[in-house]
Every structure is written in C-alpha cells, then in structure tokens.
Amino acid sequence: xxxxxxxxxxxxxxxxxxxxxxxxxxxxxxxxxxxxxxxxxxxxxxxxxxxxxxxxxxxxxxxxxxxxxxxxxxxxxxxxxxxxxxxxxxxxxxxxxxxxxxxxxxxxxxxxxxxxxxxxxxxxxxxxxxxxxxxxxxxxxxxxxxxxxxxxxxxxxxxxxxxxxxxxxxxxxxxxxxxxxxxxxxxxxxxxxxxxxxxxxxxxxxxxxxxxxxxxxxxxxxxxxxxxxxxxxxxxxxxxxxxxxxxxxxxxxxxxxxxxxxxxxxxxxxxxxxxxxxxxxxxxxxxxxxxxxxxxxxxxxxxxxx
Numbered sequence: 197x198x199x200x201x202x203x204x205x206x207x208x209x210x211x212x213x214x215x216x217x218x219x220x221x222x223x224x225x226x227x228x229x230x231x232x233x234x235x236x237x238x239x240x241x242x243x244x245x246x247x248x249x250x251x252x253x254x255x256x257x258x259x260x261x262x263x264x265x266x267x268x269x270x271x272x273x274x275x276x277x278x279x280x281x282x283x284x285x286x287x288x289x290x291x292x293x294x295x296x297x298x299x300x301x302x303x304x305x306x307x308x309x310x311x312x313x314x315x316x317x318x319x320x321x322x323x324x325x326x327x328x329x330x331x332x333x334x335x336x337x338x339x340x341x342x343x344x345x346x347x348x349x350x351x352x353x354x355x356x357x358x359x360x361x362x363x364x365x366x367x368x369x370x371x372x373x374x375x376x377x378x379x380x381x382x383x384x385x386x387x388x389x390x391x392x393x394x395x396x397x398x399x400x401x402x403x404x405x406x407x408x409x410x411x412x413x414x415x416x417x418x419x420x421x422x423x424x425x426x427x428x429x430x431x432x433x434x435x436x437x438x439x440x441x442x443x444x445x446x447x448x449x450x451x452x453x454x455x456x457x458x459x460x461x462x463x464x465x466x467x468x469x470x471x472x473x474x475x476x477x478x479x480x481x482x483x484x485x486x487x488x489x490x491x492x493x494x495x496x497x498x499x500x501x502x
Contacts, residue, residue, distance in 0.1 A: 254497075
C-alpha cells in the first residue's frame with residue numbers, strides 16, 4: 197500500500213512539475229506576443245515596393261510553395277425562349293445544378309513546388325500600372341487605455357478611454373482589377389429613411405486580366421468536363437466575360453516576407469444547353485452563372501530555432 201502511495205505521489209509530483217514548466221513556457225510566450233513591437237502601418241506609396249521586396253525574399257527563403265487551383269459556381273440562372281414550367285423548376289434548382297457542374301472537380305489541382313519552379317506560376321512583381329486599384333489594411337482591435345499602475349483611464353463621464361490598435365505585423369494587400377464609382381451619394385429621404393449610395397463598377401480590359409491571371413482555358417477541354425452532367429444536359433457552347441478579378445496577399449512586415457497570395461478570377465458565363473434523357477422535354481435553353489477560379493499560393497519557411 198505504501199509503495200502504491202509513493203508511486204502515486206511521484207506521478208502527481210511529475211505532473212505538477214511538467215505543468216509548471218509548460219505553464220511557464222506558455223506565460224513566456226504570451227508575454228513575448230504582448231511585448232512584441234507593433235510596426236506602424238506603411239504609407240500608401242510604400243505598399244507596392246513592400247510587396248515586391250516581400251515576394252523576392254519569400255522566393256529566396258522559403259522551403260517550398262503550396263499551390264492550389266479551385267473553382268466555384270454560384271448564382272446559376274436558367275432561361276428559355278419558350279414558356280416552360282419545368283424550366284422554372286430547373287432555375288429554382290440552381291444550387292443543385294452548380295453541384296452537378298462541379299461534380300468531377302474540373303480544373304482542380306493541389307501541388308507543392310520549389311521556388312525554382314515559381315516562374316511557371318502566376319507569381320510576379322507589380323508596377324502601379326498593373327492594376328486599377330490598390331488597397332491595404334491590418335487586423336485591428338479596440339483596447340482600453342491603462343495608466344502606469346495598470347488601471348483604466350476614464351473620461352469625464354467615467355467611461356473607459358479606448359484606442360484602436362493593430363494586433364500583429366501582418367498587412368493585407370489587395371490589387372483590384374475593377375473600380376467603383378459613386379453615382380449618387382447616400383442620403384435620407386423625406387420620410388427619414390436611409391437611402392443607400394448608388395455605385396457603378398467598371399472592370400479591367402480582358403487583355404489586362406489575362407496578362408496577370410492567365411490565358412483562358414481551352415474551350416474543347418472545358419466542354420469535355422461537362423461529361424459529369426451528360427445524362428441530363430448537353431453543353432453546346434459558352435461565352436464568358438471577366439468581372440471583379442482581384443489579387444489578395446498577406447505580408448509579414450517584420451521580416452518582409454510574403455506569406456500567401458491568391459489570384460481570384462471571376463467570370464460571368466453564358467452557356468447554350470440542350471436537355472437530354474429525362475430533361476429532353478426542356479429542349480434548348482440558356483444557363484448563366486458566375487464562375488470563380490482561384491489560384492492560391494502559400495509559402496512555407498523553416499521554423500526559427502529557439
């Protein structure tokens with residue numbers, strides 16, 4: 197019995213020691229994060245050079261790059277020149293139709309490459325003329341101001357005084373290939389109701405989109421991918437137009453390293469379709485949908501030694 201008690205006390209003591217050590221380590225980590233120097237937000241004129249430098253550094257220092265291509269179909273609409281109640285049913289089943297279109301994951305890929313292979317990707321540096329609009333922001337949070345004794349500083353009404361601070365040294369950079377122009381400012385009508393602003397969105401020219409997001413995919417190959425729905429519909433042809441394409445990235449400002457970047461190419465697709473099999477009675481109809489193609493890149497770096 198005494199041996200069992202001794203063993204139990206020994207195990208308990210080991211657990212306490214290990215917990216204490218891990219707690220100390222955790223506390224040190226928390227202190228380290230809390231005391232980490234937060235860099236100021238760059239000026240707008242510094243963002244593009246920061247991106248280009250961070251990309252160069254990332255390619256020089258990364259172990260590898262994870263690359264993925266994914267597609268998403270949404271806002272599916274089905275219309276026909278002839279009145280047909282079943283066309284309306286198919287239109288209402290847009291979500292199911294989009295699932296059918298992507299059933300075989302056409303165009304999807306996932307691979308890991310080295311920096312030496314980056315020239316085969318969309319990754320590149322940019323100039324100001326390479327986009328229509330550049331935006332950037334940081335993740336912010338509201339914190340209460342404290343005095344040197346750690347007490348809240350309050351205003352004349354007794355309310356805590358707060359300030360908005362960045363939470364880390366990551367800056368999110370966005371290259372937009374579209375612009376929004378305000379046609380009518382937000383206002384209030386005679387009844388006091390808020391009226392939203394009216395904006396007009398203009399998209400970049402196709403040549404610019406294809407220069408930075410890649411050439412269009414081979415049409416025959418795309419049509420072949422619709423074999424997943426060949427028992428229901430036959431896609432005869434399609435056209436598309438580019439919409440609000442954009443590039444989004446995250447940059448570690450402390451080390452000037454590009455962490456990840458995604459190229460989001462959005463298109464409005466119009467397809468000429470014929471019903472077959474159980475949908476043969478639908479005849480010819482038109483399917484329009486928004487298609488999003490995302491090429492995403494994530495850089496992996498060696499872990500810093502303690």
